Amino acid sequence: xARTVDPQRHEARRLQIIDAALTVIxxxxxxxxxxAAICREAGIGSGxxxxxxxxKVGLLLAILALGTAEVGELAERLADLDEPMAALEEIVDQAxxxxxxxxxxxxxxxxxxxxHEPKAVAALQADEDAHRALLTEWLTRAQEAGQVRTDxxxxxxxxxxxxxxxxxxxxxxxxxxxxxxREGPVLRETVLGFLAGAH
Amino acid sequence: xARTVDPQRHEARRLQIIDAALTVIxxxxxxxxxxAAICREAGIGSGxxxxxxxxKVGLLLAILALGTAEVGELAERLADLDEPMAALEEIVDQAxxxxxxxxxxxxxxxxxxxxHEPKAVAALQADEDAHRALLTEWLTRAQEAGQVRTDxxxxxxxxxxxxxxxxxxxxxxxxxxxxxxREGPVLRETVLGFLAGAH
Amino acid sequence: xARTVDPQRHEARRLQIIDAALTVIxxxxxxxxxxAAICREAGIGSGxxxxxxxxKVGLLLAILALGTAEVGELAERLADLDEPMAALEEIVDQAxxxxxxxxxxxxxxxxxxxxHEPKAVAALQADEDAHRALLTEWLTRAQEAGQVRTDxxxxxxxxxxxxxxxxxxxxxxxxxxxxxxREGPVLRETVLGFLAGAH
Amino acid sequence: xARTVDPQRHEARRLQIIDAALTVIxxxxxxxxxxAAICREAGIGSGxxxxxxxxKVGLLLAILALGTAEVGELAERLADLDEPMAALEEIVDQAxxxxxxxxxxxxxxxxxxxxHEPKAVAALQADEDAHRALLTEWLTRAQEAGQVRTDxxxxxxxxxxxxxxxxxxxxxxxxxxxxxxREGPVLRETVLGFLAGAH
DNA sequence: AATGAATGAGAGTTCATTCAT
DNA sequence: CATGAATGAACTCTCATTCAT
Numbered sequence: 001x002a003r004t005v006d007p008q009r010h011e012a013r014r015l016q017i018i019d020a021a022l023t024v025i026x027x028x029x030x031x032x033x034x035x036a037a038i039c040r041e042a043g044i045g046s047g048x049x050x051x052x053x054x055x056k057v058g059l060l061l062a063i064l065a066l067g068t069a070e071v072g073e074l075a076e077r078l079a080d081l082d083e084p085m086a087a088l089e090e091i092v093d094q095a096x097x098x099x100x101x102x103x104x105x106x107x108x109x110x111x112x113x114x115x116h117e118p119k120a121v122a123a124l125q126a127d128e129d130a131h132r133a134l135l136t137e138w139l140t141r142a143q144e145a146g147q148v149r150t151d152x153x154x155x156x157x158x159x160x161x162x163x164x165x166x167x168x169x170x171x172x173x174x175x176x177x178x179x180x181x182r183e184g185p186v187l188r189e190t191v192l193g194f195l196a197g198a199h
Numbered sequence: 200x201a202r203t204v205d206p207q208r209h210e211a212r213r214l215q216i217i218d219a220a221l222t223v224i225x226x227x228x229x230x231x232x233x234x235a236a237i238c239r240e241a242g243i244g245s246g247x248x249x250x251x252x253x254x255k256v257g258l259l260l261a262i263l264a265l266g267t268a269e270v271g272e273l274a275e276r277l278a279d280l281d282e283p284m285a286a287l288e289e290i291v292d293q294a295x296x297x298x299x300x301x302x303x304x305x306x307x308x309x310x311x312x313x314x315h316e317p318k319a320v321a322a323l324q325a326d327e328d329a330h331r332a333l334l335t336e337w338l339t340r341a342q343e344a345g346q347v348r349t350d351x352x353x354x355x356x357x358x359x360x361x362x363x364x365x366x367x368x369x370x371x372x373x374x375x376x377x378x379x380x381r382e383g384p385v386l387r388e389t390v391l392g393f394l395a396g397a398h
Numbered sequence: 399x400a401r402t403v404d405p406q407r408h409e410a411r412r413l414q415i416i417d418a419a420l421t422v423i424x425x426x427x428x429x430x431x432x433x434a435a436i437c438r439e440a441g442i443g444s445g446x447x448x449x450x451x452x453x454k455v456g457l458l459l460a461i462l463a464l465g466t467a468e469v470g471e472l473a474e475r476l477a478d479l480d481e482p483m484a485a486l487e488e489i490v491d492q493a494x495x496x497x498x499x500x501x502x503x504x505x506x507x508x509x510x511x512x513x514h515e516p517k518a519v520a521a522l523q524a525d526e527d528a529h530r531a532l533l534t535e536w537l538t539r540a541q542e543a544g545q546v547r548t549d550x551x552x553x554x555x556x557x558x559x560x561x562x563x564x565x566x567x568x569x570x571x572x573x574x575x576x577x578x579x580r581e582g583p584v585l586r587e588t589v590l591g592f593l594a595g596a597h
Numbered sequence: 598x599a600r601t602v603d604p605q606r607h608e609a610r611r612l613q614i615i616d617a618a619l620t621v622i623x624x625x626x627x628x629x630x631x632x633a634a635i636c637r638e639a640g641i642g643s644g645x646x647x648x649x650x651x652x653k654v655g656l657l658l659a660i661l662a663l664g665t666a667e668v669g670e671l672a673e674r675l676a677d678l679d680e681p682m683a684a685l686e687e688i689v690d691q692a693x694x695x696x697x698x699x700x701x702x703x704x705x706x707x708x709x710x711x712x713h714e715p716k717a718v719a720a721l722q723a724d725e726d727a728h729r730a731l732l733t734e735w736l737t738r739a740q741e742a743g744q745v746r747t748d749x750x751x752x753x754x755x756x757x758x759x760x761x762x763x764x765x766x767x768x769x770x771x772x773x774x775x776x777x778x779r780e781g782p783v784l785r786e787t788v789l790g791f792l793a794g795a796h
Numbered sequence: 797a798a799t800g801a802a803t804g805a806g807a808g809t810t811c812a813t814t815c816a817t
Numbered sequence: 818c819a820t821g822a823a824t825g826a827a828c829t830c831t832c833a834t835t836c837a838t
Binding site: 028 | 313374382
């Protein structure tokens, strides 16, 4: 009888729509993903969509915020570690694990192309900043521990690690036969090789 | 007497439109780049656009074909070289030079997100194939000469070099302060380090 | 709770748009009848139009299908008749009644000129076939009963009756003062005279 | 050396364009007949078109005027005749002969649908008026000679003869197998039967 | 006289968003 | 809460027409 919103039900519905959106955006790009197509995929009416998200961009922001939140969770999980190299390896492993969902690469690619929509750019930047902050923190510690090269400052090393992790995601989205399973070990080795530095 | 087609004038106009399109697509993405905006940037009327390109996709295909043709030109320039490593370094240097045009990264990113439009996908694939074929050819020779690692076959090495070169382009498009000038040497060193293999 | 589709409301809206289209097409021809003009006449927004019909051609096909369906209804009404001449007179009377809507002639004329759009041509042919089939059937019976001339086969007689009925419709659309009311009896007499044959 | 226009050459070019237009309009309708298509058919450049006709409508008016002029020529040829029925038969025979050009039916049909363009409507009306005037004149004489029915005034008889002649043209344009050759005699007989009147 | 490159108004169509039910 | 009919701004593309050559 209670007219109160069931927060659990509400959140479940939200995630259901986000999941559908991930699928559709990954397959067709952001502009190609019409709200109608997302609603069809989610099995809801068009009105319901706007009941859960204020605008189409609002949905995108929610997805990006979800990703940024996951970086925070990862940071918390690593907080206790003493060994910088173990933390950096964990970060790389997490990236490989994320890449196992074939939609992620397509989604990243699709969203990267949304440069208008200032709010999306800001959210993208926030996500990037969170990733870089986490990396820079552990890279700094690793440099202090003499475990990674010091010819480049930690934030530039972070840029290059991001280059490798992002490039990896996009390769998977782009190239037939380039899979997280097979190429994951090469990524690990390449990142570590890069951090070890030239000889 | 009759105003015959001046092929030179025609080609110049075409390139002018393509240049404007590069600017606009790079800034707003493919879907965000309306034909009206491209026309405004190029300083032409809307009808003129469709006088030079059959459709908006036609313009995209023309740009991609231009890029693929440039790979062919690079291949020809390298054909005479005897030293595989010199050729590979030349390929990397070319990528760094391309990345100096700040629009290229944004354009690549924008176009990578155009998954519908089968013809664009095909052209993108053709471009990718041309790049990979060139790389694979010289990587194979380098392996035969014992100059690069052999724990991975040449085509997988090519995938990883492409990952680095593409990632480099996109970093420049994305990250403030990550410039071709400053990071180019790191790219060179990283590619060569990767090809040298682990120790 | 949910606003389910009310099929009655939906059909009413459809007919409202079709009615507006009849008016506009009849007055300006098919190409001259812009979707904007039809929407204005129907008092709806442009989006609503495409909510009810997939394309402008789709609307045309729907109108033609409606007409063809009416031929079927007429055929059913006649099915019980024993007297061929009574059926043929009924067909002529129906044509006269149709011609009372002054838009019908203009519409027929306008649509007859749509030769591209293969689907429209097919629908037009289907409509023509339905009319001819009905006529040919009753003309055959009338010939067997010795009530109409036999110097021409039934299907050629059908062509000529169609010529008279169509021509009648178009005269009304074209000629000021040529009205269904005044000229209807002449049509009746002329068709019957033609079917009786020369003397 | 004289810069004077060669009127013969000019007129020939005009007729060449009109002929091409007849072909294209007959096949695609008036709106479907783009100036570009007409130029292609005529083997001229787009600029040349507008050198001979001020607008696309201007071309249409020229064609219609040509047709109206032919009615005048027919009227002159008949002027000497003493026998009204012979003149009327000649008019019908002329219609049958016109119908032998398969483009005429399609053209009439196409143009009949151009109801906007007030000037075209006026030209169409002038053509119709010329036809009716000629018919009415001879029908009046025939009535005075007691050779055709008098239960309808001459101008209404003219309407019905026009109905038959127009319908004949359109049938040919519309119906496969309905040819001027085969159906011409039936037309003759039907017109004369109608004029003889009921019994 | 003849050309065709250039133009821009206007066409059909899509789609995010609103709101009565 | 949930719906989907209704909306109109904005898009790509067509085509009659102009004009420099």
